[in-house]
Each structure stands twice: as C-alpha cells, then as structure tokens.
Amino acid sequence: MNKYPHSTRILVALDCIVFGFDGEELKLLLIKRNFEPEQGKWSLMGGFLEEEEDLEVATNRILYDLTGLKDVYFEEIKTFGKVDRDPVERTLSICFFALINIYAHNQDSAKAQNAYWIDLKNRPNLIFDHNQMVDLALEELRYKAALHPIGFELLPEKFTIPQLQKLYEAIYDSPLDRRNFSRKILSTNLLIDTGEKNQNATTKKAILYKLDKDKYQSKFNAFHYFISDSMR
Amino acid sequence: MNKYPHSTRILVALDCIVFGFDGEELKLLLIKRNFEPEQGKWSLMGGFLEEEEDLEVATNRILYDLTGLKDVYFEEIKTFGKVDRDPVERTLSICFFALINIYAHNQDSAKAQNAYWIDLKNRPNLIFDHNQMVDLALEELRYKAALHPIGFELLPEKFTIPQLQKLYEAIYDSPLDRRNFSRKILSTNLLIDTGEKNQNATTKKAILYKLDKDKYQSKFNAFHYFISDSMR
DNA sequence: ATTGAATTGTGTAAAATTAACACAATTATT
DNA sequence: AATAATTGTGTTAATTTTACACAATTCAAT
Known part of the structure; x- marks a missing residue:
C-alpha cells in the first residue's frame, strides 16, 4: 500500500474564502463553529481531502456543501504549511477563494453549516491562520479583478x-x-x-x-x- | 497522535520547475532519474514534505539540494491532486517555479542529483504530469514577468x-x-x-x-x- | 401637472503614453 | 582609415487615459 515507505503522510485540508456582494459591501461566508476544535469561534469553510478523491472534486464538494451551488468560480491561492498551524494535528491547508452570486446560493446549505454572510470590513477574528488566508485572498482578488473580468x-x-x-x-x-x-x-x-x-x-x-x-x-x-x- | 481520526493522510511532494537563462535561450533544470520509479526517464526536481518540516523550509531545502543556492526566488503555482497522478501511491504535488542565475548555481549539487540544463524548446517528455506542470509554469512566468520586475x-x-x-x-x-x-x-x-x-x-x-x-x-x-x- | 432631486448615459479636450520610426557613436577587424 | 556589428538616444504620430460637463430619465413632493 505505502510504496514510498520512508516518507510521512499528512492530513490535507481545503479552506475556502467565499466572497459575495450584496450590492453595497463585499461579504464573506464564515462558519460559526458548532464542532470541535475551537467550537463557538469563527472560521473559514473547509474540509479534508478524502481518499480516492481528486483535489478539484474535493473543492467542488466543499463549495457545494456550503452554498448548494455547482460550477462555482474558484481559484487556488496558496498552500499553508507551517508544522504547527493546526494545534490538533499537523494539517496542510490548500487555500482557495471563490466568487458567488450571493442571491443564488442556497440558504439551507449555509444554515446547515452554521454559516453567515459577514461584511468583510467587520469580520471577526478567525481561528488558526484563517485571518492570514482572508488577507491573502483579498489581495489576490484585487490583483486578479484588476486584470481579468472576474x-x-x-x-x-x-x-x-x-x-x-x-x-x-x-x-x-x-x-x-x-x-x-x-x-x-x-x-x-x-x-x-x-x-x-x-x-x-x-x-x-x-x-x-x-x-x-x-x-x-x-x-x-x-x-x-x-x-x-x-x-x- | 492522529486526532482527526476519520480522515486520510496523504503523501505530499514538492516539484520545482527551475528556470535559467544562458544568454540566448530559456533553460530548465531537469533530472535524469537514476532511481525508481521511472528510472532513466526525465522528471522535475522534487521531494517529499517531511514530518516536522514547514512547507517553505521544504521548498528551500529542495532548491538548495539541487542548485546549492539559498534565497532562491520561487513562486507557488498550483497543487496537482489527481488521485492517480503517481502510479506508485497517491501523492499530492505542490508545484513551484524558481528563477535562478544559471552561472551562480553549484554544478556539483546539480551533478549529484543527475540534473542537466535543457533548452526549454527541446525539452524531453517528462514523467507523470510533469509536462503539464512545465506548461503551467511557463504560462505563469510569462504572466508574472509581464507585470512585475522578476x-x-x-x-x-x-x-x-x-x-x-x-x-x-x-x-x-x-x-x-x-x-x-x-x-x-x-x-x-x-x-x-x-x-x-x-x-x-x-x-x-x-x-x-x-x-x-x-x-x-x-x-x-x-x-x-x-x-x-x-x-x- | 410641475418642479426638484437623484441618478444614468454620453461627449469632449488636454495630457500622457505607446508605437514606429532614424541617426549618431563605439568597438574590433580588416 | 574603412567596415560591420551593435549600442544609445531622439522624434513624431497614433492611441489611450484623465478630468471634466451636459442632457435625459425617473419618482416623489408639491
């Protein structure tokens, strides 16, 4: 099974910065965590890459679970890979941002995840390195949106x-x-x-x-x- | 130890597209593999992310082993994550490109890895999905170099x-x-x-x-x- | 019905940048 | 001293960008 025997296998998460726009302000879809670790705190939407699941499939799965939408526009930003970024266990996070039409998404999907649209400007403090991720995602959105019609x-x-x-x-x-x-x-x-x-x-x-x-x-x-x- | 018990841990590789310039042509530093799998074939330089090693540290380690250089300019491109991209075992590849001064790099380091500078235009077929990686890296280099002084x-x-x-x-x-x-x-x-x-x-x-x-x-x-x- | 306030659609001229050129200066070789 | 190759700099027309002004539409208040 493990044919590269001497190397370490690592938990791989995907974390998504979901942007929306309500006509006035840029919004973020954030999770009020009703699960451990860090229950009660705010975080990005994420999930683990599963066995026998292509990376791209996993991203679409996570976005679908959160928004009820398929064919969402997303873009990979960066992989966060500090050893101690997740206190529970070492976890890589492959970080994406997604752009969605805030009015097309499925409210029920969001509710099921305990997710809320939050003004980017009033965003709460997030767990782990998720604040950095949002900062980077905004930078990247600004960069890309200046150059391409996204x-x-x-x-x-x-x-x-x-x-x-x-x-x-x-x-x-x-x-x-x-x-x-x-x-x-x-x-x-x-x-x-x-x-x-x-x-x-x-x-x-x-x-x-x-x-x-x-x-x-x-x-x-x-x-x-x-x-x-x-x-x- | 494994505190997120239900998720799969995956092998994580880093693959680097190293660009150089000899005054006339854009070059790639490629490995003629003297190890399995795919011994004898050409590939990108890569390595596995190790336990207790930050992702950025791993990238610098791999670049140092290949070129003898520290503080190399590099940029993450994309993570390749098809389930079957490596026939030996499922492996994610976090893919980077690096730009180096071809005359500053350590020839011995390259030799030790069985690495050679190859004209981008005459590049051989590479193993796995490494051809796609090079294509993407070139695209990304062109994109970035048009916008920033790199x-x-x-x-x-x-x-x-x-x-x-x-x-x-x-x-x-x-x-x-x-x-x-x-x-x-x-x-x-x-x-x-x-x-x-x-x-x-x-x-x-x-x-x-x-x-x-x-x-x-x-x-x-x-x-x-x-x-x-x-x-x- | 008329007026006013807010917003939308379109126009225009000056400034800045880019594109497409030409010419003079430097160097090693003959 | 002439030649060939290359480097540094200049010039003008075309294009794009900037900084503006003005007319038209809509609803609400008179």
Missing part, C-alpha cells in the same frame, strides 16, 4: 453598469469615475444589452446587461489592466 | 540592457523593439548604472547595470504591465 461572478446574471461599478468600488474600497468606468467596461465588448431595465430604481432606470459568455473565455486573458491604477 | 532573477548581478532584452525575448519567444524596450526599462528607475561596461563584446560595449534592490520591493507591485501586449 467581477461578474459576484453579480446576478443581469446587472447594470452602476451595479458593476459599486462592486469594483467595494473590491478596491475606493471611488471610481463613473464615466471612465462605463467607457472602459463597454469597450471590452463583454457586455450584452438585454434590452431590459432594472425596475426597482427610484430614479432613472439603468440598462440591464449580461455577460457575453462566448467572448468571456477568449477575452479572459486579453484584458490585463481591466481596472488601471490611475482609474482608482 | 526577470532580473535570471541574470547575473550586473547585466546590460541588451542582455535583459534577450531574456525577455526568450521568455515571450518574440522580438521586442530595442528602443522602446530600453526606454520602458529605464523609466522604471529600477536600474543603477554601475559605471562599468561589459568587456567581452566584439562591438560597442554596453553599459552594465545592476538592480536597485531598495526600490525593487516597493516597486514590485507598481509595475503592472512591465511588458505591454503592444510591445510584443
């Missing part, structure tokens, strides 16, 4: 340009110029005008767009500097 | 602008405009004129520069689009 993953299927702008303002925690933002976004040709307008607006109704999924893949790498430094 | 890691301490240009041409496998390249590089203010010139030139001797290490860290993230698409 923000859409956090929005409903149909969205307005002002909504999209609010999202980017939340990600970078800084105001963007409305006119320049609009021009830059539209110049990507990734948005399709649905012909509809948002209904719940109290002032001028904005055009609802959807993502051009055919172009999305081919343009994923074509839009470095989606948000430029000078735009911030 | 190319220097592949050059000697003192280098000329034409040398640096040849490096970038090797990385992107495409010619760059000499005059625009020079201007862009110098405008970063990351290069210090050493006052010396390279001696082994058969024509006009070029100015030797060195990296401004004080500015390097602070400007690491300030130079997104170090190499622009339009420059290629």
Whole structure:
C-alpha cells in the first residue's frame, strides 16, 4: 500500500474564502463553529481531502456543501504549511477563494453549516491562520479583478453598469469615475444589452446587461489592466 | 497522535520547475532519474514534505539540494491532486517555479542529483504530469514577468540592457523593439548604472547595470504591465 | 401637472503614453 | 582609415487615459 515507505503522510485540508456582494459591501461566508476544535469561534469553510478523491472534486464538494451551488468560480491561492498551524494535528491547508452570486446560493446549505454572510470590513477574528488566508485572498482578488473580468461572478446574471461599478468600488474600497468606468467596461465588448431595465430604481432606470459568455473565455486573458491604477 | 481520526493522510511532494537563462535561450533544470520509479526517464526536481518540516523550509531545502543556492526566488503555482497522478501511491504535488542565475548555481549539487540544463524548446517528455506542470509554469512566468520586475532573477548581478532584452525575448519567444524596450526599462528607475561596461563584446560595449534592490520591493507591485501586449 | 432631486448615459479636450520610426557613436577587424 | 556589428538616444504620430460637463430619465413632493 505505502510504496514510498520512508516518507510521512499528512492530513490535507481545503479552506475556502467565499466572497459575495450584496450590492453595497463585499461579504464573506464564515462558519460559526458548532464542532470541535475551537467550537463557538469563527472560521473559514473547509474540509479534508478524502481518499480516492481528486483535489478539484474535493473543492467542488466543499463549495457545494456550503452554498448548494455547482460550477462555482474558484481559484487556488496558496498552500499553508507551517508544522504547527493546526494545534490538533499537523494539517496542510490548500487555500482557495471563490466568487458567488450571493442571491443564488442556497440558504439551507449555509444554515446547515452554521454559516453567515459577514461584511468583510467587520469580520471577526478567525481561528488558526484563517485571518492570514482572508488577507491573502483579498489581495489576490484585487490583483486578479484588476486584470481579468472576474467581477461578474459576484453579480446576478443581469446587472447594470452602476451595479458593476459599486462592486469594483467595494473590491478596491475606493471611488471610481463613473464615466471612465462605463467607457472602459463597454469597450471590452463583454457586455450584452438585454434590452431590459432594472425596475426597482427610484430614479432613472439603468440598462440591464449580461455577460457575453462566448467572448468571456477568449477575452479572459486579453484584458490585463481591466481596472488601471490611475482609474482608482 | 492522529486526532482527526476519520480522515486520510496523504503523501505530499514538492516539484520545482527551475528556470535559467544562458544568454540566448530559456533553460530548465531537469533530472535524469537514476532511481525508481521511472528510472532513466526525465522528471522535475522534487521531494517529499517531511514530518516536522514547514512547507517553505521544504521548498528551500529542495532548491538548495539541487542548485546549492539559498534565497532562491520561487513562486507557488498550483497543487496537482489527481488521485492517480503517481502510479506508485497517491501523492499530492505542490508545484513551484524558481528563477535562478544559471552561472551562480553549484554544478556539483546539480551533478549529484543527475540534473542537466535543457533548452526549454527541446525539452524531453517528462514523467507523470510533469509536462503539464512545465506548461503551467511557463504560462505563469510569462504572466508574472509581464507585470512585475522578476526577470532580473535570471541574470547575473550586473547585466546590460541588451542582455535583459534577450531574456525577455526568450521568455515571450518574440522580438521586442530595442528602443522602446530600453526606454520602458529605464523609466522604471529600477536600474543603477554601475559605471562599468561589459568587456567581452566584439562591438560597442554596453553599459552594465545592476538592480536597485531598495526600490525593487516597493516597486514590485507598481509595475503592472512591465511588458505591454503592444510591445510584443 | 410641475418642479426638484437623484441618478444614468454620453461627449469632449488636454495630457500622457505607446508605437514606429532614424541617426549618431563605439568597438574590433580588416 | 574603412567596415560591420551593435549600442544609445531622439522624434513624431497614433492611441489611450484623465478630468471634466451636459442632457435625459425617473419618482416623489408639491
């Protein structure tokens, strides 16, 4: 069975930073732990990589259990591997962040895990090295979202340009110029005008767009500097 | 000892894609395996994460054993985790790429590992999923080198602008405009004129520069689009 | 119905950057 | 001294970005 006899086998966890957006603020899906260790404290959603389970399958399993969603956008960030990072037993953590549409996820799945959406800005202290993980995930999200059109993953299927702008303002925690933002976004040709307008607006109704999924893949790498430094 | 009793412990390997540059071509440091499994075939340099060893320590250990160098620049790419990726036993591979000055590394260390510098363009078929790892590493190197000043890691301490240009041409496998390249590089203010010139030139001797290490860290993230698409 | 406040969509000119070039200077060789 | 190869620097047009202004839409309050 163990054919590389002299090496150590190690417990491998996956920890997920799940980002959401409620229209105003960037949110994190966090677990109020009702199990040991560290029961009662806050942590990221995670799980162990199982025998006979591909790594990617495990990530999707964990995201599904938490959100009820399949085909969630996620990205590996880093493996945390300090010997003593988990006081119970040495555990590697392969760390991911995921972007989901906060309104599409299954509330029941979240409840079953004792999970809550928490404002990124008011996040509680987390167990182990999970604070570092969130810091890194935010950094990575900011990096990636400036270079690639991944923000859409956090929005409903149909969205307005002002909504999209609010999202980017939340990600970078800084105001963007409305006119320049609009021009830059539209110049990507990734948005399709649905012909509809948002209904719940109290002032001028904005055009609802959807993502051009055919172009999305081919343009994923074509839009470095989606948000430029000078735009911030 | 095993306090999370129901989970599986897994063998964890680290595999390194070591890039070098000989002045003309991008090179890979590859192992001609004189051990089982797959003896006689080519592979990446790797090793197992050991008990009581931090992940970062393990990476540095593996790089040191291979090159004789400490403080090597490396970057984690991805964890490969298909159940059957290693036919001997299930093994996760945490995959890194490293950039080293090919002339600073210790030949004896490489020889002891049966390692050779191979032109990236003529690389042999590698074992397991190592081909995929190299493909991904090259992609990642191209991505990062376009956004951050990491190319220097592949050059000697003192280098000329034409040398640096040849490096970038090797990385992107495409010619760059000499005059625009020079201007862009110098405008970063990351290069210090050493006052010396390279001696082994058969024509006009070029100015030797060195990296401004004080500015390097602070400007690491300030130079997104170090190499622009339009420059290629 | 009219006005006002908030928000959305589009336009424009100056500034900055990039792309596409040309030319002069340096070095070893002939 | 002339030649060939390479290096350093400059210049202009095109493009992109920045910093703005103005008109149109909507609902609510008069």
